[in-house]
Amino acid sequence: LSGGELQKLLVAASVLREADVYLFDEPASYLDVAERLNMARTVKEMTKNKYVVVVEHDLIVLDYLSDQLNVLYGQSSVYGRVSKTYSSRVGINNFLRGYLPAENVQIRKEEIKFEFRDMSELDLLKNVKEKVVWSHIRKDLGGFKLEVEEGAARQGEIIGVLGPNGIGKTTFARILVGEIQPDEGFVNTVGLTLSYKPQKILPEYDGTVQQYLEEVRKDALSSTSWFYTEVVRRLNLHRILESKVTDLSGGELQKLYITGALAKDADVYVLDEPSSYLDVEERYVVAKAIKKIIRERKSICFVVEHDLAIHNYIADRIMVFKGVPGLEGYGTAPLSLRSGMNEFLKLMDLTFRRDGETGRPRVNKPGSYLDRVQKELGEYFSTRVVKEAEAE
Ligand SMILES: Nc1ncnc2c1ncn2[C@@H]1O[C@H](COP(=O)(O)OP(=O)(O)OP(=O)(O)O)[C@@H](O)[C@H]1O
Ligand SMILES: [Mg+2]
Structure with a gap:
């Protein structure tokens, strides 16, 4: 099997298993965007009401899959620490900002910012x-x-x-x-x-x-x-x-x-x-x-x-x-x-909104109000900032 095929087989085999806790270590690696989002959808649907732990580098996949998250920080090859638990959205925003408020730690000097631009x-x-x-x-x-x-x-x-x-x-x-x-x-x-x-x-x-x-x-x-x-x-x-x-x-x-x-x-x-x-x-x-x-x-x-x-x-x-x-x-x-x-x-049949704080793109829940409105307008990749209450 190719790297991607093997990855999909193993994720599928894990979600098919009856368990209380599921652990996925980098399930998106080797997959293209479509397959990443399919994988995320599958894991979400198949593990309803169970505990799932996911380690992931792709922020969009992580954001889509998780409710809460921990940031691991420190110095590569020297030491690592696990942060307190943040809600997924706040955790990712803190990570992008480079500052963890609960531990009062600066993990990076500068922010990672997403611009909304129609034009380059x-x-x-x-x-x-x-x-x-x-x-x-x-x-x-x-x-x-x-x-x-x-x-x-x-x-x-x-x-x-x-x-x-x-x-x-x-x-x-x-x-x-x-x-x-x-x-x-x-x-x-x-x-x-x-x-x-x-x-x-x-x-x-x-x-x-x-x-x-x-x-x-x-x-x-x-x-x-x-x-x-x-x-x-x-x-x-x-x-x-x-x-x-x-x-x-x-x-x-x-x-x-x-x-x-x-x-x-x-x-x-x-x-x-x-x-x-x-x-x-x-x-x-x-x-x-x-x-x-x-x-x-x-x-x-x-x-x-x-x-x-x-x-x-x-x-x-x-x-x-x-x-x-x-x-x-x-x-x-x-x-x-x-x-x-x-x-x-x-x-891909997916719509994205913008996070109100960092401007990063976030996947809309399929069938949600925003998903339906954006599809109707043909705005799959919206540059409009959305208050989170509106997105829920
Ligand atoms: N030299 C070649 N001779 C014959 N077929 C080839 C050759 N190089 C690539 N292909 C085939 O052409 C198709 C496109 O390959 P390519 O490597 O350009 O894909 P890709 O879009 O970069 O994919 P990936 O995201 O997996 O890297 C594939 O089916 C591949 O097997
Ligand atoms: Mg290629």
Whole structure:
């Protein structure tokens, strides 16, 4: 079985068992967005009136599944503490704010904020140039056919790529970086430097973490740089500088390759699933670094990602890939964040509202008042802030 198939089988086997307490450790890993939400719905329905404990990195899934939560905080590889119990909504908001009031502990210096935007920041700037342009693309891989609408990405822009498993997202990424030639159409990246973090990563480098990073960029480990304090240290890579790349764990390798990809001075970054294996905190460290680097270098970044909250946090525009997984995929041109999410959630038959305090997206209960109203209005991804009483 594939990673996703095995995951679904094991979750299904657990909920089918008659028990008083159910424990799920990262049930969303390896699943695409649709499958994550299906999994969450299934767990919720099948465990009614039972105790369920879920450990999860995807905030939207966690928010949807849980009533109460505990935040684990501390210092990675040194110590960990479990917070008091908060209601799920308050707990997630505290976590995003970086402060736990009941224990009076600051777990992070700055807040993680979600903006509500119909337009990307770039739409407000004048003279933003298109830097990467592609025509209508067709590619036949034998069993699988991909078609992508023509489009363009602008300087300083982050384009999110969203869609189910096996729909052609990675194939598009490989076409962008020139690993695969399309049968019809072209991508214009002539004269641009590329930096690519593939989805499948292998410990192929013969040397240490330090050697790897310094080979990518001489001053990557210069202790006074922003990059060192905000990326290398925050991802805890400074603790494993002497380790051989071939000995790293999956998560460490992922962090190293993302850091390496971002350290490179490039015009175009293509990051295929940077969040896999990372915990929530690390996902936002990476997301923030992407945002800062792309804006400052006026580069372009394509991010393939299954975590909707991360898309909402960094993407200026979204390309939605749909079709029949494993058979045919169709990628849209970059759509505004709002219409891209809207298009995708319509396919999922789910509506989202905004949390009144942090602006983070929250799933509406299927069939609830807001769910029905938003569906009627075609507003699957609402940017309207909602008081929680209204949502209940
Ligand atoms: N080189 C290839 N030859 C033949 N088929 C391929 C090749 N590469 C990918 N495929 C098939 O094309 C389809 C799309 O694959 P792709 O890796 O682009 O999906 P994806 O959207 O990135 O999925 P995931 O979310 O699981 O990473 C899959 O069915 C895959 O098995
Ligand atoms: Mg892929």
